[in-house]
Amino acid sequence: MSKLRIAVIGCGSIAKYRHIPEYAGNPNVELVAFCDPVLERAESFAAIYGARAYQDYKKLLEEVKPDAVSVCTPNSLHAPVSIAAANAGAHVLVEKPMAASETEGLAMIEAAKSNKVVLMVGHNQRLMPPHVKAKEILDSGRLGRVLTFRTSFGHPGPEGWSVDGRESWFFRKEEAIMGAMGDLGVHKADLIRYLLNDEVAQVAAFIGTLDKPGADVDDNAVCTLRMRSGVIGSLVASWTYYKGEDNSTVFWCENGVMKIGAQDGDQVIVELRNGTEERYKVGAISTNDKQESSGVIDAFVQAVVTGERPIIPGEEGLSSLRVILAAFESQATGRIVTL
Missing domain, CATH: 3.30.360.10 (Dihydrodipicolinate Reductase; domain 2)
Structure with a gap:
């Protein structure tokens, strides 16, 4: 089985301490791209993992075409980035709160459904x-x-x-x-x-x-x-x-x-x-x-690989x-x- 090509959008603390190391520890994953408005942050991770660095998530989605993304941005960007990723055919793991409003949350769920991709929320x-x-x-x-x-x-x-x-x-x-x-x-x-x-x-x-x-x-x-x-x-x-x-x-x-x-x-x-x-x-x-492994990344990867419903789907994130x-x-x- 070829490895899942993962992009991490947003390179702050949640990406640094949870998403990136947990992806790196998963044998089914290859980290292919990082994105952050502070380009140096994306570049520092890209250098470690032999990946590409971006400031613009739309450009990343267009050029890299990742299999899946982690959305680790400020809350206001959770919906727009997740919807863009789903429309680009990428599976989405989004940090909590999944969206800024119920309308945004529903739009994210719809984008995932219509593009037949996984949408999971990081309720660890x-x-x-x-x-x-x-x-x-x-x-x-x-x-x-x-x-x-x-x-x-x-x-x-x-x-x-x-x-x-x-x-x-x-x-x-x-x-x-x-x-x-x-x-x-x-x-x-x-x-x-x-x-x-x-x-x-x-x-x-x-x-x-x-x-x-x-x-x-x-x-x-x-x-x-x-x-x-x-x-x-x-x-x-x-x-x-x-x-x-x-x-x-x-x-x-x-x-x-x-x-x-x-x-x-x-x-x-x-x-x-x-x-x-x-x-x-x-x-x-x-x-x-004291960071412990969250289990969220492995669960997301498993859902993508097996095609099973994720354990914390978008609908659950929206209810919370x-x-x-x-x-x-x-x-x-x-x-x-x-x-």
């Missing part, structure tokens, strides 16, 4: 080992019905992660569209939908900019969610957890409680009402400071995006928003 939280284990436990029914939950994702902000630091596009609304909610909140909306195998029915949210001077996007959000099944819970996204990252989820259920990523060392803890306790060390949740968009609507109107 589903593939983190503690979350895989948590889903297995929930699906087993041992905890009974989930009644309430809280899920939180916070860190000190993108200035410590982005290649541009405090000058990053993450802080500019025109490019980022949304702040902590697009960076972190959409991950947890996706995770809750996935773990509960349920959809969000209603959202009430407080979203604001509390402590990032000069940022014109949100740095904090606290949301209350009601699922279709009746389960209620809270979702928190923050760029002001200055003492370190928190990516934890707790489910309170009929028969006990399950804590995920809430204590160091034990990634999943189950405490049953009958007094028994189970602790699982199943592998870490990736953090900005809708939750975030509803939260912004709630903040703007002061109302509970029904999806």
Whole structure:
């Protein structure tokens, strides 16, 4: 089998730490092109992998004709780049949030369908080992019905992660569209939908900019969610957890409680009402400071190679995006928003 010819569009931190090394580690892949408005970034990766460097993604698609692309651009470009790639016949892995609006998300899904290419969204939280284990436990029914939950994702902000630091596009609304909610909140909306195998029915949210001077996007959000099944819970996204990252989820259920990523060392803890306790060390949740393989790249490559539906298709990315968009609507109107 000939190797998949991959182009990476956008050469910032998510490409540097996740996409590029994970493609390089996949035996079915050849990295053939890199694109970034700062040409030197694309050139540095091109030199390592014997690939071509571009500033213009349209020119890349036309000249290189890659089999597949990773879209690692600022959020505002996710839809235009993904649609252009699909129209060029390339399979697409796009970072989250998949789009800036529902209309854009639907257009991306349609472009992938009409061109018969894979569209997958990089919601890596589903593939983190503690979350895989948590889903297995929930699906087993041992905890009974989930009644309430809280899920939180916070860190000190993108200035410590982005290649541009405090000058990053993450802080500019025109490019980022949304702040902590697009960076972190959409991950947890996706995770809750996935773990509960349920959809969000209603959202009430407080979203604001509390402590990032000069940022014109949100740095904090606290949301209350009601699922279709009746389960209620809270979702928190923050760029002001200055003492370190928190990516934890707790489910309170009929028969006990399950804590995920809430204590160091034990990634999943189950405490049953009958007094028994189970602790699982199943592998870490990736953090900005300590990168773990996301599993997203291998899953995308497998979907392209086998022709199977990707594990996180565009439709799933759109459902998670809708939750975030509803939260912004709630903040703007002061109302509970029904999806």
